[in-house]
Amino acid sequence: MKISVVLFDLGSTLLYSKDPWLPIFHRADRHLLDVFHTAGQPVEKRHLNEGDSPFLLAYYADQGSNLIEKTSFRVLREALNQSGFSNIPDSLLRAALDAMYAVTQQNWYLEEDALPTLETLRHLGYRLGLISNTSDDRNVQQLLDRHGLRPYFEYIITSAACGIRKPDPRIFQMALEYFGIAPSEAAMVGDTLEADILGAKNLGIYSIWINRRASPLPDGELVIQPEAILARLDHIPALLAELACSG
Numbered sequence: 434m435k436i437s438v439v440l441f442d443l444g445s446t447l448l449y450s451k452d453p454w455l456p457i458f459h460r461a462d463r464h465l466l467d468v469f470h471t472a473g474q475p476v477e478k479r480h481l482n483e484g485d486s487p488f489l490l491a492y493y494a495d496q497g498s499n500l501i502e503k504t505s506f507r508v509l510r511e512a513l514n515q516s517g518f519s520n521i522p523d524s525l526l527r528a529a530l531d532a533m534y535a536v537t538q539q540n541w542y543l544e545e546d547a548l549p550t551l552e553t554l555r556h557l558g559y560r561l562g563l564i565s566n567t568s569d570d571r572n573v574q575q576l577l578d579r580h581g582l583r584p585y586f587e588y589i590i591t592s593a594a595c596g597i598r599k600p601d602p603r604i605f606q607m608a609l610e611y612f613g614i615a616p617s618e619a620a621m622v623g624d625t626l627e628a629d630i631l632g633a634k635n636l637g638i639y640s641i642w643i644n645r646r647a648s649p650l651p652d653g654e655l656v657i658q659p660e661a662i663l664a665r666l667d668h669i670p671a672l673l674a675e676l677a678c679s680g
């Protein structure tokens with residue numbers, strides 16, 4: 434097996450969250466609303482979502498199983514339109530979302546073996562790409578810069594930018610076409626069986642499940658079987674070396 438390109442997921446693969454998200458989402462809502470209030474727009478929490486649920490939970494609930502990305506910008510615009518705030522300019526919505534994500538970004542931390550692994554892979558001659566499902570492309574771009582990840586990746590694509598979510602094969606195919614390789618020449622590294630692993634397997638990409646941040650399986654059995662299961666990112670170079678020798 435000749436793998437020349439390694440594709441990575443971002444959240445809970447290269448980055449991890451430390452604190453519970455719900456209080457952070459509520460704090461993020463307050464920062465989002467402050468931007469509207471400062472601009473003289475009387476937007477309140479009830480205009481973002483029904484009940485006391487924070488806005489980002491509304492975004493995730495709105496996604497469901499649909500693989501067409503409905504960004505947080507679009508969800509926010511639709512919620513405000515329905516509440517009578519259709520006159521708010523796009524620039525103000527963007528500023529409000531930036532304030533919200535400035536809060537959530539503080540709960541993303543770099544895995545201690547992320548940069549050393551990427552450096553090793555690049556030194557060994559692998560080309561690196563990133564495929565991320567996300568509510569907001571700018572948020573991912575800022576996280577990449579904040580944690581020093583961008584220089585390692587030749588290709589970066591997000592669901593918010595291209596409109597398609599993993600495991601839709603088209604988002605993987607975009608990466609393959611950029612690198613000019615067949616699926617058998619790529620490996621996908623991620624923490625989510627339903628998005629990263631299934632999406633890779635459906636296209637014939639070698640799948641590597643990083644399970645240290647994965648949620649416990651209800652029955653303890655994997656319905657979706659990755660080609661490899663690793664607890665750490667820094668085990669990837671040795672695995673790829675074994676695959677090269679066996680091929």
